[in-house]
Amino acid sequence: MADRNPLWVSDTGGVVTIDDARIGDSALWTPGSSNVSVRKGLRVGSSSLTTQPGLVAQQTVADKTIKIQPFQAVIPASRGTGSYVVTLDAVKNIDLLTSHPAHGSLQTNHLIVAQVSDKTWDSVNGFNVIPVWGTPSGTPTDPTVNTTNGATTNSPDYITLARIRVPANALTITASMIDDLRPPWMVALGGLLPIKDATDRATLTPYDGMGIWRIDRRWAEVYSIAAGGWLVQSDAVCSSTADRDAAITTPYDGQMAYTTDARTLWVRRSTTWQALPYGRIGGSSATSQVAGIVAETVTDSITFTAIAGRRYKLTANFGCFSSAAGDQIQYQMRWQAGSSLTTSGTLFQSQRDGVKATSTRESICMVGEVTGITAGTATIGLSLLRSSGTGTITRDGSAAEVATLILEDVGV
Structure with a gap:
């Protein structure tokens, strides 16, 4: 019948x-x-x-x-x-x-x-x-x-x-x-259906507007005929970009996702994922002095997990003086892959200070921005050297002049 x-x-x-x-x-x-x-x-x-x-x-x-x-x-x-x-x-x-x-x-x-x-x-x-x-x-x-x-x-x-x-x-x-x-x-028709995982989801014959709750991912998805797949309805939390790309099978323009391995927020723009600025990701301060500097010496650094393609801004606040009048000091910012920084690290910001009187402390604020840091563990920081003169340089760190570094992720 x-x-x-x-x-x-x-x-x-x-x-x-x-x-x-x-x-x-x-x-x-x-x-x-x-x-x-x-x-x-x-x-x-x-x-x-x-x-x-x-x-x-x-x-x-x-x-x-x-x-x-x-x-x-x-x-x-x-x-x-x-x-x-x-x-x-x-x-x-x-x-x-x-x-x-x-x-x-x-x-x-x-x-x-x-x-x-x-x-x-x-x-x-x-x-x-x-x-x-x-x-x-x-x-x-x-x-x-x-x-x-x-x-x-x-x-x-x-x-x-x-x-x-x-x-x-x-x-x-x-x-x-x-x-x-x-x-x-099972739920009544139109109800949000709990689904164990992607394999369980594949057993469905979905209708336009069908809603499911992904138990494994802890997010809701809605089926769209126009989009040709399941649309994640909340900010997706994924373990990595590979996990993100495997789990979000039908990303849409404006989709948001967060990857926990590199603590990064992503937005889907047209056909690509773009990382959003994260803000401050690290900082350090030092109260001890680094004295006797003639050749280039790394004085302060921060080690962090870098994301390829990101821009990072380093702000350094510190006091500095020379032991001899007429000296000039070169301030340099460098980065290097790994958990330590040496003077062979990549230089991305440099400036030279004017003639300094003996033991006259000056407060310095220096800002540098860098691109091209490779993904993984990296170290970024400050180095000093005497560019001319006869004395030795001291990066101060007394209670009155704490040396401080602030590292920020400023986007792509």
Whole structure:
């Protein structure tokens, strides 16, 4: 039948069939692979890690049984149309080891399934959360769901909740033996659907405007037909630029992302990511003096994690004097890859001070900006030398004249 009876029409003897009712109910749930199918899954519920819907767990004190948390689920009818809505309304305990004790030398895999039986095809109607018994083996595999191993019927309409791997000689069921195999989450049509990860997202048949919550990324995404993919709806926090590019599959103009490895905020401009200015990223101060300078000497520096392509501004405030009248002092800013700075580092700012009287302290403020620093650990700082004269130079650091460096990220 192509045209179905709508919910809820009536006539003598009834008009709406069981299939009509299942199809009508399916219209309320997250869509499946076609316009009239529904996604198989658990209805969202408790966010507690110990009481989530359908969770299979050991008892508080491990014994021969397991417990299953209450849940509701939607199971598409594989032999008919529409879907079944099923409910376990209280915690259920199942004894696994009394009737099926552990083997003496082999492992056994059992399954916990939630199965629908329908008398249209099966011997009974019903819904049961049951164990499906496995066979001991040196290479254990999961059992097939049928009436010979504990299933109520051979119905293919079921969801698997867990695998229980019972090792040889086990006397109790512990958490380490339980594999969580629950299906993905379900919400009412239009609701924000929790999605485990990108692999889970790939199982969806999305519609324009469909919203999901990425559990692994902790952000919301909305599907856009016009954009051709999933649009991240918040500032994305990623571990690196590689992680950013892998996770944000459909970036849009104006998209924001933050990478934690280099503490950088990025904005999508047309087809490229551009880093935004970060501001102050480091500073240092020194109260000790650096004296006896004739040849070039590094006096102050900051080590930091550099980002390729960024501009950095260094501001230096310090006092300086010479031991001889008529000396001139050269102030230079350099950077170098690695955790130390030498006088062979790349020079990016230099200035020469005028003639200085003996031991007359002068306060200096010097600012330099540099590009081309390679990514990774780098050191940036100040060096001094006597450019002419006969005395020695002292970079002061007394309590009255603390030497200070301020390093800023000023963008691209």
